[in-house]
Amino acid sequence: MISGLAFFIGLQLFPAIPAGQVAIHAALGLAGGVAVITCVALLYLAFGHFILRRGGTDAQWFWFPGEPKGLARLRADAGLAAPDPIAAARLQSNFEKSG
Numbered sequence: 001m002i003s004g005l006a007f008f009i010g011l012q013l014f015p016a017i018p019a020g021q022v023a024i025h026a027a028l029g030l031a032g033g034v035a036v037i038t039c040v041a042l043l044y045l046a047f048g049h050f051i052l053r054r055g056g057t058d059a060q061w062f063w064f065p066g067e068p069k070g071l072a073r074l075r076a077d078a079g080l081a082a083p084d085p086i087a088a089a090r091l092q093s094n095f096e097k098s099g
Contacts, residue, residue, distance in 0.1 A: 003027060007022055057071065064078060
């Protein structure tokens, strides 16, 4: 739909350019936009995985100075220990060596 809109606007703005060439430019613009969005999504996901591999509790909470409110109490109630980022890095390093 956006590509069709770009085609229509391109025809109005550049009447001297043939319609086929405007269609090609509109399609290339759409393909470029999809490529940029895909790259940004992949980088975002890779960064989230990096945070989790380094011992982060949740990738979204990386931006805040501490853990989510009440998480320490929930861990204590469940008898769980807080994650150790050094141990998580050590496990990742051992996995990379064995693989």
